[in-house]
Amino acid sequence: MEKKLWAAVMALLLLVEGCAMRGEPAPESSPSAPAAGTSASAEPETPESPVKEQSASSAPTADPTPESSPSPEVPQKPEQEAAPVPESQPGPSASAQFTKVEVGVDGTFAYGVFALDSEGDLCFYTGDGAGTPVATQVRDFSATASGFYVLQENGDLYFSETGNYQEDQPLTLLYRNSDARRISDSVLTLADGSLLSYNGETSSWDPVDVEAVQVDAGYFGAAVIDAGGVLWRLDRESGALTQIAEDVIHCSYADRNKVYYSDDLWYVTADNTLHLYQTQPQAEAAAFPEEVSAVSGCYGQYLVVLTDGSTLYGGLDAAPADAGVESRAVDLFGIYCAILDGSGEIRFGTLQPGQGLEETLWVAHP
Incomplete structure (x- = not known):
């Protein structure tokens, strides 16, 4: 009888302990964070990017309380993204x-x-x-x-x-x-027409004292048309501006290289005449076309859009020739050209004096 009573007591104790264990709440779990590889803001460690860093002393102060409104935007060195x-x-x-x-x-x-x-x-x-x-x-x-x-x-x-x-x-x-609105090489045009030119040696964005309406830049310099129609040559090493011409409506800049020793500024004046300014004149220019509205030049060659939409190409030693396509915009680099034609489609290929336009690509918008 005593053994039966002891067994009953032990069973009752186990039953009470089991109920207590089942009734104890489990620890709260937080939602799992996204994997680093899938996060849009995940950033691997990389070398410091060449961006001008603003000192902390120039940043505006703000109420450090959590409820305070954000302080005005201050340019900071961005992380790599x-x-x-x-x-x-x-x-x-x-x-x-x-x-x-x-x-x-x-x-x-x-x-x-x-x-x-x-x-x-x-x-x-x-x-x-x-x-x-x-x-x-x-x-x-x-x-x-x-x-x-x-x-x-x-x-x-x-x-x-x-x-x-x-x-x-x-x-x-x-x-x-x-405030950035346009980019040409590493020259930024801001909303008010002011320019910032990136200096790779100091990792700084240096202001240029001009109000620009068009900029075409390269490594060594840039062609800049200001709000008054004056064409300037920007020397990006010194930051100096040199006035080239007045009443200019379009321009194109091309750097020198190891075989072509001049920085060229092609430009169109208000009378739709094509001109060329060279830092190191290469040759006497052949006759340029008339009724030009836009130009792209490179290494002594040019590709122009006329006022009627037709496209001509030529150079210092080559008379203008018809490219056989109407265009809205053109770009020339070496012998390669890109043309946005009159119907809004892209023509790409090579263009050489005496050989005409040899198209290798035609693209309509998807």
Whole structure:
């Protein structure tokens, strides 16, 4: 009897302990954080990007309480970020059209054309006709012999650390300025027409004392048309401005290289006449075409749009010839040319005196 009573007591104790264990609440769990590889703001450790850093002493002070409103925006050195991923954006609308084209080259040294459309989508097209998305939400871009730059609509400026665009390498954030409106090489035009020229030696953005309406820049210098129609040559090393001409409506700048020793400023005056200013004159120029509205020049050659939309090409030692296509905008680099034609489509190919336009690519907007 005593053994049965002891067994009953032990069973009752186990039952009470088991109920207590089942009734104890489990620890609270927090939602899991996204993996670093999938976060849009995840940033790998990289070398410091060449961006001018503002000292902390110049930043405005603010009430440190959590409820205080944000202090005014102060330019700060941005951390490295990748440009918005094109694939994450919706497709183009039926009304989208190309607005800007420039000859470019990728990391494999394949020449092609960069094209920006009215939806802010930037693509790179090569000879096979395939378009590679480069960036979205783009306000402007620049592809020159010295670098590739993409300006976002919010004022973020990205660049390629290797100089040329590479499909498998994200662009790096170089600078942030919400007033930025246009980019040419590494010269920024702000909303009020003022200019900032990037100095690679000091990693600073140096102001240029001019109110610009058009800028075409390279590594050594730039052609700048101010609000009064005066054309200036900017020496990017010294920051000096030299007046070249008045009543100018369009300009094009081209750096010198190892075989062509002049920095060239091609420009069109209000009477639609084409002119050339050279820092080191190379040769007596042949007769230039008349009734010109826009020009792109490189190494003594030019490609122009006439007032009637027709396109001519020529050079210092070559008379103008008809390219056989109507155009809205043109870009020339070496023997390669990109033409935005009268119907809004892209023509890309080579252009040499005596051989005419040899098209290797034709692109209609998707």
